[in-house]
Amino acid sequence: AGGGKALPEYAAWKDADAMIVHSANTIELRREAFGHSTITPSERLYVRNNLNPPPADIVKDPDVWSLEVAGVAKPGSLTVADLKRLGLTAVTMVLQCSGNGRAWFPHKPSGTQWTVGAAGCVVFAGVPVRDVVAALGGVAGGMKYMTGTGGEALPEGVDPNMVRVERSVPLEAMEDAILAWELNGAALPLAHGGPLRLIVPGYMGVNNIKYIRRLAFTEAQSPAKIQQSSYRFYPVGEKGSDKYPSIWEMPVNSWLTSPYEPGKPLSAGRMLLSGVALGGFHALKGVEVSIDGGQTWQSAEWFGPDMGRYAWRSFAMSVDLKPGKYRIATRATNDQGETQPKERRENNRGYNNNSWLDHSVELEVV
Template sequence: MQPHSTSLPRRRLLAGSASALAAAGLASFQGQALAQAAAPAAKPLPGYAGFKNADAVIVHSSTTIETKRSAFGTSVITPSNQLYVRNNLPTPNASIVADRDAWQVQIDGVKQPRQLSVAELKKMGLETVTMVLQCSGNGRGFFPSKPSGTQWTVGAAGCVVWSGVPVREVVKALGGVADGMVYMTGTGGEVLPAGIDPKTVMVERSVPLSAMQDALLAWEMNGEPISLAHGGPLRLIVPGYTGVNNIKYIKQLAFTLKESEAHIMSHGYRISPPGSKSDPSQPSVQEMSVKSWINSPLPEAGTQAAGMVQIHGVAFGGMHAVKGVEVSTDGGKSWKPARLVGPDMGKYAWRQFVLQAQLPKGTHVLASRATDEKGNLQPETRGENQSGYNNTSWADHAVTVTVA
């Protein structure tokens, strides 16, 4: 069962115009009925992700696993066994986590470049950050243009806790950043296929030097050593930046004059106009922006009983804290302020929101829109782009529920 991919027909209509909303609700149920009849068998979990809760995830492929929208709870933190996976290369052999403390990372572009083991890093500092980890393509499944790539809806995201050493502490211990450097460039430790130019496949991403301030070299996620699935034994964590910038199995962290020339940086993850090819002059997918969505009630729970309902979901600001969330039960015609519940785990974490509402008999289009502390409002429409990145449209994320 992949409830959200089955509701794409509705979402496409929904994205069109406000007047299509009522019809959209009906379209949704027709679409679901058709899709259920033809639903393919669920794919099995790949071995490296065998600890995932199969009931809580959608296995798109051996390297792409999505959290079901209905599985997001209200406890802020996404449990490791529900968190999405997106690997750009095959997962390394488990031997790299056999002796975690022995893993080495080369630090370059500092005054005293050197290689450091995880054991050495653990002596240099300790910090913990909670943040939203989100794939650049989360929400791609809502693009009517059907961009190529995994058709994620909302579940290529989670809120997790990382522990490690602040990058700034490591840099300080190595004499500071070398003069003139403007990027922080991380390189993954995946084994590359032989016989081809490494630049075409390697995972290497550059972020602005300013991102160093809150970045970690992390060895722990959600209270456990980072699993192989999530980049253990060591991962570069760049809070507020999309998933691909958080380099798994990091083997080199370099401060550089230029952006990486790896294809994944120069051409991958670029915001290209629809119909165009990507190139290095286009904006790179890096900082996340304000976004929210509702996780309950959902249409896949079936027809709801009329009466009180707790409409809840998640909201985050990317680089900034969430200031507030509004919820609509009429497809965006009117909005009410939702209540933020549960602990505030810092500006990079998401917040849970709840609106208590009476839903009478009928079809209701439920939507949420968040505002960050800088006053940025989550937009109604997505920013169209060739590859389906950065979808923050509240209309795309709306859900239609039927009450009888």
């Protein structure tokens, strides 16, 4: 992988040449390694852990993993084997870290300097949360949030709320949520939250709780720091708190993925510019491409499968480029009429970057 850090053991099966290893818990897909098949192979799916992952033996026999469910009429514990009897569904969706695109924020927010590769489009399979809730008599009265708790062992001597990975999303998100044990047709690997993960399609990565131990329907949002003050959208220089919006729904976005090879000019002539576009929380409507830094735009064509509201779509546009330098930008719009802005929306932690200018690339043609 050209001198980068080595893959950590729990993710040693990743495609090393396709990844940028920022740290043992933050691994990004290279822009030039997205491919054209719409689905991101598991070997190329980014990894982000807020805490070190649990020991690998938890995925040896996924069926025995148990989940506690609270805030329902009949609270209780269910194993993955039990869950497999309750219902089945699958969703193709974009999994994307809230900090994807952080590298372009000029105030240099702390955190991983992701560009485009903290995202992938993958298939998760499992049981609809709705079916689990129905089997347990329904959500208890007055509950406003769905709260998932990660299964990591917590360091001793610290307030659990300071470190615990526990996130709440609005109760409505339950409708499309899944408790998943499969990724892209194989058992969910530890790196992506096996044996069991809460999947909340259309919501930013952090809300998809890995190795989930507890699913609770709650009146209030989790008291954990990761809910109360982290993963909030607030002004540069301020302190995060619950008065600011939580990082929940994903915004519309897109970026060019090929042809692109850092430092390698392209030969002049006809070529296809291609990339991926996502509607975010809503379905996609269209995507445009500009070869002059956003002065003029042309609609691109979709290619490949349309895998629904939560998936991304591949697009391409044919161009004939003479020698020169071109700033290639892409701009997606969703079915709510939301279009990527030119400028990023500044915020202290560098979340939700969907600026088309930041995501643009310069191509040199010779």
